[in-house]
Structure formats: structure tokens, C-alpha cells
Amino acid sequence: MRYRTIGTDPATRREVSVLSLGAMLFGSATDEATSxxxxxxxxxxxxxxxxxSDNYAFWMDGSQGGQSEELLGRWRRSRGIGSEIVIATKLGARPLAPGTSYLDNAEGLSAKVIRESAERSRDRLGVERLDLLYAHIEDRTVPLTETVEGFAELVAEGTVGLLGASNHRAWRVERARALAAAAGLPGYEVLQYHRSYLPNRTDLVSELDPDGEPGGVGGDLLSYLRAEPALTLVAYSPLLKGAFTRxxxxxxxxxxxxxAPRRxxxxREVAGQTGAxxxxxxxxxLLGGDLPSIPLVGASSVAQLExxxxxxxxxxxxxxxxxxxxTW
Incomplete structure (x- = not known):
């Protein structure tokens, strides 16, 4: 395994493996023994x-989610896992009631929700501090200053380490980070977006952003990341749910x-040359290149993980x- 450091503050930065494991379906579609x-x-x-994430996997059974965090908590306790393993979770997209969705009934990113949701995640995971906490989706009903201050309070109290954002427009990430910097508060240091070798169309409306910008990495975000080398990009769904090979x-x-066909x-040509x-x-x-990313991979079997x-x-x-x- 190889490793890299995420974060810049000596008090919160962590060394992590360059390959991240997604636990989205652990405890739901993937049974406990396999997980x-x-x-x-x-x-x-x-x-x-x-x-x-605190909302994984609400769509499986019409719940509010939490199954993945709960399973990870049980696994940690059964294996005696401590702070050597960095667990990242997210809040903001948990449905407020069973049978609803984050599309129309998300918990959001108010200071109250941030505090209460983070506490529930700590309980489910069985940890005193969340190593990395993401704002899962945008919440434009709450002033951005309130969200920034809400996250910063938890860092100051020691119940959260690093902060991150997922599925936000680049300008919203920058505005949040600028507000945090101006106030002397910790800001987002890890960004989680969809990125793979095939670029995705930007003209399709995304569930995560009805205005039309998808959760994937676009040109604006790539430019921003290149200009801010201290930021870390975690790339989710890099293998397109099996579409490259199945x-x-x-x-x-x-x-x-x-x-797409040319890429x-x-x-296939490079795979043939390498035997991979x-x-x-x-x-x-994704791991190399001019903008190294941390691929976030899912697995429903040990063979897939291997x-x-x-x-x-x-x-x-x-x-x-x-x-x-x-190749384009």
C-alpha cells in the first residue's frame, strides 16, 4: 500500500492509504459477513x-439511513480498531423522515443539524472524534456563514478533525473556504466528487443539483484544484459501477x-500492454498524473477488492x- 497526507494543520492532518474503501452498501445490500x-x-x-455517510443506505428500505455507520461501528468494536483507521462520513443529505428523500426532505446544513447529526454519527461509529466530516450536498436555505461556523465549532471542540465538501459547485466551495479563512476558522480541505477516466456530460440535470451541474468534476473544479494544491480530491464511483468491464x-x-469510444x-490498449x-x-x-486523486472504490466481494x-x-x-x- 502507498500513503499520502490529507490536511495541513498538524493537529488534524492524517496519513491515509491512497486507495479509499467505500462502505455505502455495507449492512444493507452487502451482508454483515461479507462486509x-x-x-x-x-x-x-x-x-x-x-x-x-449518515444517510447510507436509506433508499434500500425506505429508512433514514445509518446502516453503514452502524455496521462500521460493530466491526470496529469486534476487531479492536482504533484511530489507526481513518473513517470519513458525511451529513446534510439524510432524509428527515422515513420514506422521504434528500431531494425534497434533506436534513440540510444548519448549525443545529451539523451538531446533532455529527453526534449521531459518532454514536453509530463508536468514536469520540470524526476523522473527516463532509458537507454531503449544498443547502442554499441556510446562510453559508452559519454552515462554516457550525462545522468549525465541532473542530474547536475536538469532536471533528478534518472538514470536507462533496457535490458542491466550485464557487460555493471557494466562498465557504474564504469565509472560514477570513474568520480564522478551519475550512474544507478534502473534496469528494465523481471522477473517472470517461468525462461526463455537463448538459444533463443531476439529482444532486437541479440547476444542471452534476456531482462530477467539471472544468471549473479541476482548475480550482490545480490552483489549490493543498486540497485533496477523493474520486467516488471511479469504475462507473462496473460499466468499464461488465x-x-x-x-x-x-x-x-x-x-467515449476512443478513450x-x-x-484497452494500455491494459493489454501492462497485463492489468x-x-x-x-x-x-487517477492515482498519478498532474492532479493525483484518491480513488474511492466499492466492493461487494473480496475478489472485487483484490x-x-x-x-x-x-x-x-x-x-x-x-x-x-x-485521447479525446
Missing amino acids: YAILDRYVEAGGTFIDT ADKPLSPAYDLPS LAAL TVNQVVLAW ESLAAVDLDLTAEQRHRLDT
Whole structure:
């Protein structure tokens, strides 16, 4: 395994594995025994960065979520896991009532919600401090200053370490960070967005942003990240839910761009040269390059996890990376 540091403050920054494990469906679609086996193998391989959310997986049974955090809490206790494993969670998109959705009934990002939701997440996970806490989706009904101050209060109290944002427009991230800096408060240091080798269309309306900007990494955010090297990008759904390799998982219309067939051909070509799988090439591409990302991978079996773990040691040559980068 390889590692990198996230965060800049010596009091809160952490060293984490360059491959993060997503626990979205642990405790729901992925049963407890299988979830434990995947988690155990990830840790055995040197993995130290696990991702969840307070609303996972509300859509499975019409609940408010929390199943993933609860399972991780049970696993931590059963294995004696302590602070050596960094667990990131999110708040803001938990439905306020069973049978509803974050699309029309999200908890939001008020100071009250931030405090109460973070406390519930700590209880479910069985930790005194949340290592990394994300604002899951935007909440434009609450003044941004209130959200910034609400998160900062928890950091000051020691119940939260690092702060992050997911699925926010780039200008909203920058405004929040500017407000925090002006007030001498901690701001967002880790950004979690969808990123993969295939770019996604920006003309499709996203569930996360009815105004039309998707949760994926767009040009504005990429430019912002390149200008702010202290920020860390965590890339979720890098393998497109199996669409790169599985015939039963066709590509979403979100990737229906003229460049898609050419980029898929480039992936297959490099995979053939390296002896790696297409999925492993995608992960290796994300791990390196001019904007290194931390891929956030899901797994429903240990075998799937093994494939992703092997990508950490796949070093693409300069020529292979050039082929991937310049194919459009």
C-alpha cells in the first residue's frame, strides 16, 4: 500500500492509504459477513481510509439511513480498531423522515443539524472524534456563514478533525473556504466528487443539483484544484459501477460523448500492454498524473477488492499516460 497526507494543520492532518474503501452498501445490500471480510482484507492490505455517510443506505428500505455507520461501528468494536483507521462520513443529505428523500426532505446544513447529526454519527461509529466530516450536498436555505461556523465549532471542540465538501459547485466551495479563512476558522480541505477516466456530460440535470451541474468534476473544479494544491480530491464511483468491464452494466447516458469510444479503446490498449485489467488502469490513471486523486472504490466481494488493491502497484509509463491523457 502507498500513503499520502490529507490536511495541513498538524493537529488534524492524517496519513491515509491512497486507495479509499467505500462502505455505502455495507449492512444493507452487502451482508454483515461479507462486509466484515472485505473490511478485514482491506486493513490487512494496509488500507486505512474508509468512507461512509449518515444517510447510507436509506433508499434500500425506505429508512433514514445509518446502516453503514452502524455496521462500521460493530466491526470496529469486534476487531479492536482504533484511530489507526481513518473513517470519513458525511451529513446534510439524510432524509428527515422515513420514506422521504434528500431531494425534497434533506436534513440540510444548519448549525443545529451539523451538531446533532455529527453526534449521531459518532454514536453509530463508536468514536469520540470524526476523522473527516463532509458537507454531503449544498443547502442554499441556510446562510453559508452559519454552515462554516457550525462545522468549525465541532473542530474547536475536538469532536471533528478534518472538514470536507462533496457535490458542491466550485464557487460555493471557494466562498465557504474564504469565509472560514477570513474568520480564522478551519475550512474544507478534502473534496469528494465523481471522477473517472470517461468525462461526463455537463448538459444533463443531476439529482444532486437541479440547476444542471452534476456531482462530477467539471472544468471549473479541476482548475480550482490545480490552483489549490493543498486540497485533496477523493474520486467516488471511479469504475462507473462496473460499466468499464461488465456487459450487464451499460454506460450511462451521462458518458455518451464522441470521445467515449476512443478513450475506451485507449484504456484497452494500455491494459493489454501492462497485463492489468481495464479497471486497474483507470485507478492507476487517477492515482498519478498532474492532479493525483484518491480513488474511492466499492466492493461487494473480496475478489472485487483484490482487483482494486492491485492497481496501487501499477505504474503507468510516461508514454502510456500520455496516450490516455491526449485521447479525446
